[in-house]
Amino acid sequence: SLTANAQSNGDTFVHLFEWNWTDIGRECTEFLGPKGFKAVQVPPPQEHRAKDYGALDEDAWWVRYQPMSYSIGNSRSGTEQQFRDMVSECNQAGVDIYVDAVINHMAGDGGDGTVSSMGRYASQNNYPDVPYSAADFHNCGKPEIDGSDYQNNAANVRNCDLVRLDDLKTESENVRSKIIGFLNGLTAMGVKGYRIDAAKHMAPADIQNIVSRLNPIAGTNTPVYVFQEVIDKSPGQEAITASEYTSIADVTEFQWADNIGRKFQGLFEPSFGQNGKLADLETIGSPAWGMLPSDKAVIFVSNHDDQRGDGRFAIVDYNDEFGLNFIAEAYQMAQPYGYPKIMSSYYFNANEDRSVSRPTVPTNSPTGGCEAPYGPNRGGSEGWVCEHRWTGLANMVAFRKTAENQALTNWWSNGANQIAFGRNGAGFIAINHESYPLVQQLQTGMADGQYCDILSGDFVNNSCTGDIITVSSGQVSVNLPNRNSAMAIHTGAKI
Ligand code: LM2
Ligand code: CA
Numbered sequence: 001s002l003t004a005n006a007q008s009n010g011d012t013f014v015h016l017f018e019w020n021w022t023d024i025g026r027e028c029t030e031f032l033g034p035k036g037f038k039a040v041q042v043p044p045p046q047e048h049r050a051k052d053y054g055a056l057d058e059d060a061w062w063v064r065y066q067p068m069s070y071s072i073g074n075s076r077s078g079t080e081q082q083f084r085d086m087v088s089e090c091n092q093a094g095v096d097i098y099v100d101a102v103i104n105h106m107a108g109d110g111g112d113g114t115v116s117s118m119g120r121y122a123s124q125n126n127y128p129d130v131p132y133s134a135a136d137f138h139n140c141g142k143p144e145i146d147g148s149d150y151q152n153n154a155a156n157v158r159n160c161d162l163v164r165l166d167d168l169k170t171e172s173e174n175v176r177s178k179i180i181g182f183l184n185g186l187t188a189m190g191v192k193g194y195r196i197d198a199a200k201h202m203a204p205a206d207i208q209n210i211v212s213r214l215n216p217i218a219g220t221n222t223p224v225y226v227f228q229e230v231i232d233k234s235p236g237q238e239a240i241t242a243s244e245y246t247s248i249a250d251v252t253e254f255q256w257a258d259n260i261g262r263k264f265q266g267l268f269e270p271s272f273g274q275n276g277k278l279a280d281l282e283t284i285g286s287p288a289w290g291m292l293p294s295d296k297a298v299i300f301v302s303n304h305d306d307q308r309g310d311g312r313f314a315i316v317d318y319n320d321e322f323g324l325n326f327i328a329e330a331y332q333m334a335q336p337y338g339y340p341k342i343m344s345s346y347y348f349n350a351n352e353d354r355s356v357s358r359p360t361v362p363t364n365s366p367t368g369g370c371e372a373p374y375g376p377n378r379g380g381s382e383g384w385v386c387e388h389r390w391t392g393l394a395n396m397v398a399f400r401k402t403a404e405n406q407a408l409t410n411w412w413s414n415g416a417n418q419i420a421f422g423r424n425g426a427g428f429i430a431i432n433h434e435s436y437p438l439v440q441q442l443q444t445g446m447a448d449g450q451y452c453d454i455l456s457g458d459f460v461n462n463s464c465t466g467d468i469i470t471v472s473s474g475q476v477s478v479n480l481p482n483r484n485s486a487m488a489i490h491t492g493a494k495i
Pocket of ligand 2 (some may be wrong): 105157158160167168201202490
């Protein structure tokens with residue numbers, strides 16, 4: 001294998017969508033490091049297109065996915081110096097930086113002649129500040145990938161423009177060496193991992209070549225971590241499959257979000273002939289579900305695209321009914337499959353134009369920042385959601401670490417939307433997604449004693465700011481009166 005990519009299934013990382021470099025650095029020191037997060041996925045740092053068709057769109061989040069060069073001299077998240085400071089600060093705090101690497105394409109039709117975040121210009125298939133010229137781009141004979149290509153034409157998906165973004169000849173040495181220079185430059189600054197954006201739109205051989213030429217983590221022989229974004233949601237109906245990429249590095253498992261989303265949302269599932277329910281999750285991750293092997297899969301409850309896309313009613317996010325996002329994220333971290341990424345969002349009105357920009361309030365503002373007084377599903381419409389700061393979710397990072405490599409055991413369900421399971425004596429979780437109480441005496445598989453319910457409070461100085469849970473003869477009395485509530489205990493938080 002080219003990279004030692006399989007992360008421990010005890011790790012968790014967070015996507016700080018559209019955060020500034022300075023704010024991410026501070027978050028590493030003050031919160032992510034102390035809570036044990038493995039890494040942060042940061043926004044694309046490249047010089048990007050800065051204006052679009054109208055004034056309203058000029059600050060849309062997605063300009064970050066339209067690179068104008070490989071310079072990180074300026075982007076919406078800050079300057080190169082601020083980027084470097086963030087990387088050092090996070091490394092110091094024990095938190096790795098994963099860069100979202102946009103390498104399949106440059107801007108949309110050359111940025112349509114508009115200015116970049118560094119005040120520079122490009123034109124279609126011509127980026128003087130890389131430099132790239134026409135010979136570095138595919139020309140597939142039509143303006144962009146057609147919807148039907150996804151079912152029946154892999155070559156078009158890889159060689160035509162994705163939404164008219166100038167598509168790079170990733171098979172050419174000139175392009176590869178520019179991309180590799182860019183990534184190795186970041187690694188030299190202390191970056192430890194990469195999300196390969198739009199990996200599906202590049203041939204596996206191209207990514208393999210690039211990944212095989214990446215330098216190890218600065219000052220070590222350890223390969224950088226790589227995961228590839230391959231959207232393979234309809235197995236059997238896609239011209240390109242996620243499994244074409246697993247020998248290179250880890251891959252996003254989009255089916256995970258859909259599969260659990262249908263259960264948590266209770267959506268009708270034709271193949272089951274009934275509505276999805278949490279009890280169906282007993283075997284998730286086993287081969288019958290047809291997902292990637294656990295040690296290859298990056299999983300998430302929602303991501304920045306599907307929160308805004310067609311899939312948003314199947315997936316779960318903070319826009320859903322009170323507490324649903326919280327229990328789905330907590331479930332994801334409690335179960336053993338995959339490498340979980342917590343989506344840390346900002347509020348946008350679902351009826352608004354999807355291009356609405358990030359909040360203008362700082363992430364550390366008492367009104368609309370992470371310090372705002374709220375819990376799961378604040379129900380706001382402005383500001384930062386900061387899911388990763390929710391007490392219970394942040395504490396699940398330690399649960400997952402404690403339960404590393406432990407099998408799922410002691411499964412219980414009411415046959416519908418109340419479930420509980422253990423992790424072979426290391427931890428135990430119970431989730432109520434019914435509109436009536438969950439009151440049950442359940443076997444946990446854990447040693448007797450008192451534990452902190454880490455979903456209701458913090459374990460500090462050997463005591464608990466939340467509910468204390470007693471395990472006796474291996475059993476707990478679970479009492480979860482409310483819909484969308486949960487409790488969790490683990491051996492790292494035993495009083
Ligand atoms: C991704 N993964 O494969 C990113 O996760 C996703 O967020 C990116 O799309 C996409 N691939 C390209 O990197 C976003 C956004 C698009 C947006 C593009 C480029 O979802 O809507 O496209 O970034 O900024 C926009 C316009 C589109 C236009 C295009 C080019 O929405 O209408 O196409 O720019 O000007 C003519
Ligand atoms: Ca391509």
